Amino acid sequence: MTEAVFDLSGRRVWVAGHAGMVGAALCRRLDSEDCEVITVDRATVDLRRQADVEAWMAETRPAVVFLTAATVGGILANDTRPADFLYDNLAIEANVIHAAYTSGVEKLLLLGSSCIYPREAPQPMTEDALLSGALEPTNEWYAVAKIAGIKLCQAYRRQHGCDFIAAMPTNLYGPGDTFDLAASHVVPALMAKAHQAKTDGALEIEIWGSGTPRREFLFVDDAADALVHVMRCYSNEQHINVGTGEDLTIDALAKMICEVVGFEGDCRYDASKPDGTPRKLLDVSRLAALGWTASTPLRTGLAQTYDWYKAQCAA
Secondary structure, three states, X not given: OOOOOOOOOOOEEEEEOOOOXXXXXXXXXXXXXXXXXXXXXXXXXXXXOHHHHHXXXXXXXXXXXXXXXXXXXXXXXXXXXXXXXXXXXXXXXXXXXXXHHHOOOOEEEEEOOHHHOOOOOOOOEOHXXXXXXXXXXXXXXXXXXXHHHHHHHHHHHHHHOOOEEEEEEOEEEOOOOOOOOOOOOHHHHHHHHHHHHHHHOOOEEEEEOOOOOEEOEEEHHHHXXXXXXXXXXXXXXXXXXXXXXXXXXXXXXXXXXXXHHOOOOEEEEEOOOOOOOOEEOEOOHHHHHOOOOOOOOHHHHHHHHHHHXXXXXXX
C-alpha cells in the first residue's frame, strides 16, 4: 500500500487554518522539514469568499496545501449553530479545493473528522463505512460538510487528475484547543471544569450525558506528524483514518483528567443531556501499513495540554 514519497523539500506549503489547534501543530511539525511554510490570516483572506481565495492563491502559488481551516466545536456548538457549521465548511472546502486546481497546486490534503461515519457504524470504523448508514444527529451538519469535502477531493482527482487526498482524524486535543464551554470538545471542556472546580473548592463537576460513550483521542502534535507522513506517503482516492486505534469511556476520561488537574471531587452526570454517538473508534490499519503509529500516551498528552492551559488560559 505504500506509495512513492512526495518530497516536501523546497516546496511552498500553505497551512490553511494555521491559527487553529491542528494548523499550529502542523506549523510546528513543518519547522523540521526543508520547505517554505506560508500562512494568511482571516482578516486578509476570508476563505468563505471565492474571489478572495482564488486571487490570493493565484498570486501566492503554493505548491502544497494542508486544508485544516474549519468552523469546529462540540455537541452544543453543533446543535445550536447548524447553519454556520454547514455553510462555513462547505464554502471553505469548495473555495480552497477549486482554487488549488486552478492555481496548479501539486498536492492537497483535506482534514476531515471521524463524525463522517454513521452513528451505528461497526467498530472499529473502516474507511469503507462512509455513507453506509444514518449520521449522528447532533453533528450531522458538520459531518455532511466534511463528506462533501472528501467527495470534492475525489471528484477533482477523477476529472482533473489532481493529487488531492483526505485524512479523517479521530478526536484531537492538545495545546491551542478551545476551552470555551460554549464551543469546546470534551477534553478541554472537562479540563476547564475540573480546573475551575479545583480553584473554587467545589465538591463536584457536572458532565453531559451518561459517561458511557467510548471515544478515541489523539494528541494534536501526533496528528500533525501523521498528516505530514500521509502527505509524503499516500496518494489515493480513498480517504484515510488517522488515530490511535484505542478508546475509553467518557467516565474513564473524566477521572483521568481530574487526576491530571488535581481535582479530587466527584463527577456528576446529567443524563438529560445528549451522549452523542455511542462509540467512535477508528480502524487505523491503512495508516499503520504506511508505517505510522501514535507515540504520545493519553495521560502524557493530557498533562501537556493542562500545562499549556494553565499558562495561556487559566486565571
